[in-house]
Amino acid sequence: MRQRPTRPLRQLGAVWPWALLLCAAAQAQNANPQQGEQIANNGLPPSVASCASCHGSKGQGMAAFPPLAGQGASYLRSQLDAFADGARGNPIMAPIAKGLTPQQRADVATYFASLPSGIAASPGQADAKDKGAWLVERGRMQDGIPACSSCHGPGGAGVGAHFPAIAKLSASYMQEQIDAWKKGSRPPGPLGLMEGIAKKLSSDDVNAIAQYYAGASGAAKP
Known part of the structure; x- marks a missing residue:
């Protein structure tokens, strides 16, 4: 007969998620954006390249490399941690993230979060003839696919600390990320939402959404 957990153990089980949140909050409070700026612009030679070399001098993104400026610090830190521990694979980012300490990853995340994103929260129009616009808005x-804007905000400008801005991401980058969620090779994100949603999207759906956001008018050009 299975014994029920004792009261102290049950209490511990209820408390530990809050303890993790408090630890994450403490790390964010102790983050040093000035140190993060140094790493972002100069890297840590010889093993860690500068973030600016791929993501731009102000984190505005370049070509297939996504913008980082103005994204939530906790979101950016969670992605760096995922690259570092192998939960999210990428041949460029994995060695860079592994070359940073947890404190340095928090510093870099806080620095980029402090920069202006240049993305305006501009709602789009749902047009039944435009699959991308319709899925986004x-x-x-009926297929269990919510509007992208319900989490990522009007114009793909992002919402809060955990739902990043996705306007002006290159179509190829967005398609790669959705495919990674479909395959389970990228962490599912807040509340485990993205993996489940991605698996319900057809290739045509993914292409339409990616093309829509790649040309989203809510984003200011770098």
Whole structure:
């Protein structure tokens, strides 16, 4: 007969998620954006390249490399941690993230979060003739696909600390990320949402959404 956990153990189980949140909050409070700026612009030679070499001098993104400026610090830190521990694979980012200490990853994340994103929260129009616009603004609830804007905000400008801005991401980058969620090779994100949503999207859906956001008018050009 299985014994029920004792009261102290049950209490511990209820408390530990809050303890993790407090630890993350403490790390964010102790982050040093000035140190993060140094790493972002200069790297840590010889093993860690500068973030600016791929993501731009102000984190504005370049070509297939996504913008980092103005993204939530906790989101950026979680992605760096995922690259470092192998939960998210990328041949460029993995060695860079592994070359940084947890404190340095927090510093870099806080620095980029402090920069202006240049993305305006400009709602789009749902057009039934435009699959990308319709999925972004309305979703397809009969298939369990919510509107992208319900989490990522009007114009793909992002919402809060955990739902990043996705306007002006290159179409190829966005397609790669959605494919990674489909394959389970990228962490599912807040509340485990993205993996489940990605698996419900067809290739045509993914292409339409990616093309829509690549040309989103809510984003200011770098």
